Structure formats: structure tokens, C-alpha cells
Amino acid sequence: MEKMVVGIVGLGVIGQRWAAAFAHAGHDVQGYDADPTRAGGLREALPALMAELDALHGAAYAPGRVATFATLGEALAGVDFVQESGPEQLALKQALLADIDGLVGAEVVIASSSSALLVSEMQAACRHPGRIVLGHPFNPAHLMPLVEIVGGRLTDPPSLARARAIYEAIGKKPVTLNREITGHLALRLMGAMWREAIALVREGVASVEDVDRAFIYGPGPKWTLQGAFISNGLNAAGMEDFLVKYGPTYEAIWETLLDARLDDVTIAAVSASTAEAVAGRSQEALRAARDVGLIELLKTVAARGAL
Incomplete structure (x- = not known):
């Protein structure tokens, strides 16, 4: 793909990481945030983000420039694509996307990073709603491929x-x-597993540590490389054979899935068990270890992944 100029609207955690991802791929980035302090945050975070992308993909041969602007109009001048990452509030998104829509050429696609809002609602105030799409990343957005x-x-x-x-x-x-569907795709899959995980802790079936261990050292590695369908099909002579052999087991599980409600009792139980699993490690230390591990894991997935 030819070099582009990408407009990044919203320079919080997600916008910063989008800026790094596009710049590392060689595209020029023009950023804007209604909060003028966010521009400094991007400049401060960018070297570390680019270094992590170097570790994942190799050093960028010719990274794009990253510039920030005081007004939305300046930031969107001459852009070929827009990634919007503003606050998750429908009225704000509608107004912001309408403003962006009025400032860029009719051929420019505008993508929103929204994690929960529906595009049909977000595009309602735009003059050119046909070019409004969802482009929802996963955290950390510069590293995670989805x-x-x-x-x-x-x-x-x-x-x-x-x-x-x-x-x-x-x-x-x-x-x-x-x-469209609430939660899109991956969050719905996560939500289904998360519901049962919370319920298992809430009902005292297992601790947070053991629930997480069960996933990390059970389906997690295989699903990371091949997904649920391909991976499960390898446990039999293909998917049809797997469903015939193990379908009754899964149906029995589905019929006994627990119910999760985030009431005060549940929040207290899950929080206490999570604190025990964390065992005094700081959020910063856990996040740093995660990101280092992600880079190595994603390299393996890129080399060995099925899809």
C-alpha cells in the first residue's frame, strides 16, 4: 500500500498506540485532541511504543512522521484515512464524527475505535455516513493484531x-x-468465558488463580495458535467427528453454566481472590511483563498461527 497521511483524532492511550502503529508502518500521522496536554503525552510515549514495535516487527525502515495540531481542521488537512478514538459517549461521538465528516474528502474512510457503541447510531449526524466504519482494536492497540x-x-x-x-x-x-451486535465479536466471546469465570469464583468452585491457570495452561496456548474450531477439530478426526464425540459433554456443560451478576458480594469475592493471585505485584510490573511476553508470543503466532 502506498504511503498515506493518517488522521488520529483523540490522543489518549488508544490514540497514542494507533499513532505509533501507523507511523511504524511508514505512514505520516497527524494528531489532534481537544485536551491540548494530550499532545505532550503522545510525544513522551512514542519512543517506547516504537521500540516495542521494533521488537515485534523489526526496526521500521522508514517510519512516518508524527505531528500534532491545535485544531481538528489542521490535523485533518490532506488525510487519506481517519482513526477516531475519542471518549466512549454516544452524543460526543456523533458530534465528533460529524465534524470529521465535514472536514475530509468524501473518499476518506473514517473509522471509530469504539468498543461498545453501534455504528448506525454514531453515523447518524454525518452528511456522508457511508464511509463511517468501526475499527475496534484490542489493548495494547499497537501490539495486538486484532x-x-x-x-x-x-x-x-x-x-x-x-x-x-x-x-x-x-x-x-x-x-x-x-x-452489528453489542460487543462486536471478540468481546462477546470474552464475555461468555468471563461470565462463567466470575460465577465459578463467586460460587466458590475455584479461586481466581486456579481459574486463570486453567485457561493459561489448558485451552489458552492451543487457542492462541489455532483458534477454538481448528484446535478442537484436531482433538478428533475433524470438526464433525469432534462434535459427534464430544457434543453431549458440551451440551451437558451448557445446561449447567452458572449465572454471574456483578453485585456487591460478587465484586468483593472476585476482587479479594484477584488480590491473592496478584500477590503484591504492582500493576506497572504486571503490565510490563505482559507486554514483553506479548511480543514474544505474537512472534510465535505470526510464524506458526493457523489463520
């Missing part, structure tokens, strides 16, 4: 295809949903 893409009722299919091509060109692994 980007979820979905359109709203008024989104044009070519806009979805354009966004997918752009994300693939910077090394992401996009997925495109065929229709």
Missing part, C-alpha cells in the same frame, strides 16, 4: 473493504462482522 470492523445501516461495503485493506497493510489481523 481489529474488528463493522458497518452501520448506512455504511457502504467498499468502505469496509478499504478499512480492512489498510489495517492488513500495517500488520493487523482484521475481522469483518456481517452485521
